[in-house]
Amino acid sequence: MSDATGLKIAARDVDVFYGDHHAIKDVSVAIADRTVTAFIGPSGCGKSTFLRCLNRMNDTIDVCRVSGTIELDGEDIYDRRVDPVQLRARVGMVFQKPNPFPKSIFDNVAYGPRIHGLTRSRGELDEVVENALRRAALWDEVKDRLSAPGTGLSGGQQQRLCIARAVATAPEVLLMDEPCSALDPIATAQIEELIDELRGNFSVVIVTHSMQQAARVSQRTAFFHLGDLVEFGETGQIFTNPQDPRTESYITGRIG
Amino acid sequence: MTDIAGVRPPRLLTRDARTRRRNAAEFRFRLYGRVAVCIGVAALIVLLASVVANGVGAFRQTFLTLDLSLDAAELDPSGARDVAAMKKVTTIGYGRFLTRQLKAAIAERGIRIEGITDSDIAGMISKAAPAQVRDRVLADPGLIGRTVAFRLLANGRIDGYLKGRVTMKSARLDGNVSPAQLRLSDALRKDGMLAMAFNWGFITSADASELRPEAAGLGVAILGSAYMMIIVLFLALPIGVASSIYLEEFAPTNRWTDLIEVNISNLAAVPSIVFGILGLAIFINFAGLPQSAPIVGGLVLTLMTLPTIIIATRAALKSVPPSIRDAALGVGASKMQAIMHHVVPLAMPGVLTGAIIGLAQALGETAPLLLIGMVAFVRDFPAPPPEGFLDPATALPVQVYNFTQRADPAFAERASGAIIVLMVFLLAMNLVAILLRRRFERRW
Numbered sequence: 001m002s003d004a005t006g007l008k009i010a011a012r013d014v015d016v017f018y019g020d021h022h023a024i025k026d027v028s029v030a031i032a033d034r035t036v037t038a039f040i041g042p043s044g045c046g047k048s049t050f051l052r053c054l055n056r057m058n059d060t061i062d063v064c065r066v067s068g069t070i071e072l073d074g075e076d077i078y079d080r081r082v083d084p085v086q087l088r089a090r091v092g093m094v095f096q097k098p099n100p101f102p103k104s105i106f107d108n109v110a111y112g113p114r115i116h117g118l119t120r121s122r123g124e125l126d127e128v129v130e131n132a133l134r135r136a137a138l139w140d141e142v143k144d145r146l147s148a149p150g151t152g153l154s155g156g157q158q159q160r161l162c163i164a165r166a167v168a169t170a171p172e173v174l175l176m177d178e179p180c181s182a183l184d185p186i187a188t189a190q191i192e193e194l195i196d197e198l199r200g201n202f203s204v205v206i207v208t209h210s211m212q213q214a215a216r217v218s219q220r221t222a223f224f225h226l227g228d229l230v231e232f233g234e235t236g237q238i239f240t241n242p243q244d245p246r247t248e249s250y251i252t253g254r255i256g
Numbered sequence: 257m258t259d260i261a262g263v264r265p266p267r268l269l270t271r272d273a274r275t276r277r278r279n280a281a282e283f284r285f286r287l288y289g290r291v292a293v294c295i296g297v298a299a300l301i302v303l304l305a306s307v308v309a310n311g312v313g314a315f316r317q318t319f320l321t322l323d324l325s326l327d328a329a330e331l332d333p334s335g336a337r338d339v340a341a342m343k344k345v346t347t348i349g350y351g352r353f354l355t356r357q358l359k360a361a362i363a364e365r366g367i368r369i370e371g372i373t374d375s376d377i378a379g380m381i382s383k384a385a386p387a388q389v390r391d392r393v394l395a396d397p398g399l400i401g402r403t404v405a406f407r408l409l410a411n412g413r414i415d416g417y418l419k420g421r422v423t424m425k426s427a428r429l430d431g432n433v434s435p436a437q438l439r440l441s442d443a444l445r446k447d448g449m450l451a452m453a454f455n456w457g458f459i460t461s462a463d464a465s466e467l468r469p470e471a472a473g474l475g476v477a478i479l480g481s482a483y484m485m486i487i488v489l490f491l492a493l494p495i496g497v498a499s500s501i502y503l504e505e506f507a508p509t510n511r512w513t514d515l516i517e518v519n520i521s522n523l524a525a526v527p528s529i530v531f532g533i534l535g536l537a538i539f540i541n542f543a544g545l546p547q548s549a550p551i552v553g554g555l556v557l558t559l560m561t562l563p564t565i566i567i568a569t570r571a572a573l574k575s576v577p578p579s580i581r582d583a584a585l586g587v588g589a590s591k592m593q594a595i596m597h598h599v600v601p602l603a604m605p606g607v608l609t610g611a612i613i614g615l616a617q618a619l620g621e622t623a624p625l626l627l628i629g630m631v632a633f634v635r636d637f638p639a640p641p642p643e644g645f646l647d648p649a650t651a652l653p654v655q656v657y658n659f660t661q662r663a664d665p666a667f668a669e670r671a672s673g674a675i676i677v678l679m680v681f682l683l684a685m686n687l688v689a690i691l692l693r694r695r696f697e698r699r700w
Contacts (some may be wrong), residue, residue, distance in 0.1 A: 057585065062509065090587030099579035101598060110586040111597075162583070169587050 008033040008178030014068035038218035043191035045224040055091035057082040092171035099157035136164035154185025314673025317455035318415040350386035382409035384471035469666035482651030487554025496565030524563035532624030547629035548648035561614035568610020572603035604696040610687035622653040
C-alpha cells in the first residue's frame, strides 16, 4: 500500500458507452489512498457508471463498453490479463440498497473470507468477522445474535452489515454507490461517521447526490454533469470557490 | 370554472348514486369469484367422490378360506418331493383337486343347496386359485401330506355378489354365474368360510387375464411407473436445471439463444403422442432399445418433461433479485460462485415446484407410452434396477386404460382403484415437494 497522500487509482481518458449512448466522456480522475473521494452530480450524470468502472462491475452489462485506462497501483485493470474477480476482491463495493444475503449475520460477513480462503481456521474466521463488524460499528448491536438472519436487521444496520461484509474481504478500495439514499437521517449519520473512520485504512470512493453529505465526509470531490467531469478538487474548494459556472449552479441549487 | 363541489354529495353519511353503483359492481365481482371457486371445488369433490366410490371396492376382495389336506398321491405322484417332478402336476390337476376338497368341505358342513352342480362348485373359486396353491406347494414341498389352511380368491362374480354388483336377478341372465352359486355363497358366508378382506394382491400382483378379474393387480404397473419416474428424475432434473442456469445466467443474447428459447416454449406445447412417435423412431427403431421397457418410457417422458422444468426453473432464476448477484460479485465472488452460492439456493423452491409439476405430468401420461409398447399385457415383474429398466413393464395410467377396455364389469372397479393408487402416488410426490420446499424456503 502506498502512503497517505499516494495515488491509488488513476483513471485517464475514460469513455463509457451503453450501446450508442455516450455515458462517460473522456474523464480523468486521480484517487488518493486513504482519503474519501465523493462523486456528485445530478441524476443520470454518469457518476454511478464511472464508479462501477473502477471494479469492473460494468462487465456484467452486455452493451457496456469502456475505453481509456484505469490503473490500480499502476496496473491497468482493463488489461486483458486481469481477472475481474481478483480485482473485485481488492476493490470492494457497497450498493445503494442494502443487499445482505438471505443468510445469518455471521455468514454474510464470513462469505468473502471464505471464498477467498483468507482464514485457515474457524477461530481465525470468527476473529475476522468480529473485526469487520466492529469496523462497521455493528458489533455491539449484533454480537449476541450472529446466527440471526441478516435480512431481519433494520435498514441502517443492514447497510452497515453490507459494509462489514465488504470490509471483511480486506479490500484496498471501498466503492460506495449512494450508500445512504435508502436510509433515515440517523442511520445516515452513523454511516457517515463510519466512512470517516474507514478512511484510516481504505481509500473510499462515494457516490452521492447529497451535497451536504459530500461536504461532510469527503476530502476531494468530483462534479459530474451529463457524462463530463466538470470539476475535481479539494472538497472545501469545490464548495466554497467553484471554478466552473456549472458547478456553482449545481451547488447553489440552480440545476440538478 | 366548473363547480366540482356541486357534483359531490352534500353529506358523508349519505351515499351518492355513483358510490352505490361502484359498491354494487364490487360486490358482484366478488360474487363471481366465489361462484367460480365453488364450481371448481364442487367439480373436484364430485370427481374424487366418484373415483373413490367406484374404486374403493378394488381394495377389498372376497376370499374363501379352506383347509386343504395336501394329498401326496395326487400332488406328488413320484413321492420324492422333487420340485422338477412335482411340476408335472399342472394347474388343471390342482383345479380338480381343489374342486374335490371344496365339495368335501361343503358336505362336511352339512350345507345343501338345491340344484347345484359340480361345475357350479368349481366355479366358486377363482381360476387363479389353482396356480396360487400350486405356487405355494412348489415353493415349500414340505407342506405335502399336511393339512394347511389356504385363503383362496373367490370367483369375480361371487366377489361381485358380496359387493352388491351381482344380484339374484342378474345371475339368472348371466351365463357365468348361477343363482345356486349365490345361495351357496350365502351359506358359506354364514359359515365364515367366505369373507372379505383387504386386497394386498391388488397392489402387489401382476395383471390378470380377462377371465380372472379377481386376480388382477397393479404390481407391474406400479413398478414400471416407479422405474420411469426414477429415470425422469435423474435425467430431466439435472439436464433441465443445468440448461436453465446456462441459458438464464451465462448464454449471450443472440439469434441462436433466441431460437433455442422459442423452441423450448414450442416443445412444451407439443402433443405428448408426438413424443411417443419420436421415442418409437429413435429409441426403439434406431437405437434398438427393447419395446415396453421403462428405460424407453423414461426417456420419452424425460423429453416431454424437460421444457416444463426448464421454463419453471428459468422463471425461478429470474425472480431472484439482481441485488443478490451484485452483492456476491461486489465481494469478489466469481459468477459461478454467485450463482451456486446465492441464486440457485434462492431459486430452489421454484425449481422443485417445476420438477414436481413435470414429474406429475409424466406420471399421468398415457399416450406416448401406448406407442412404445407399454400397453402390452405383462405378467412378469421387471427385475430390480438397473437391469429391470430394460425388462417389459406397464405404467399406472396405461393400466387404467387397459382395465377400462375389458368386458368384465369387475374391471371397472379395478380401473377406479388404479386411479386411486395413481392419485396416492401424486399426493406422495407433492408431499415430498412441499417438505423439500419448506427446507429450502428459509429465505428470511
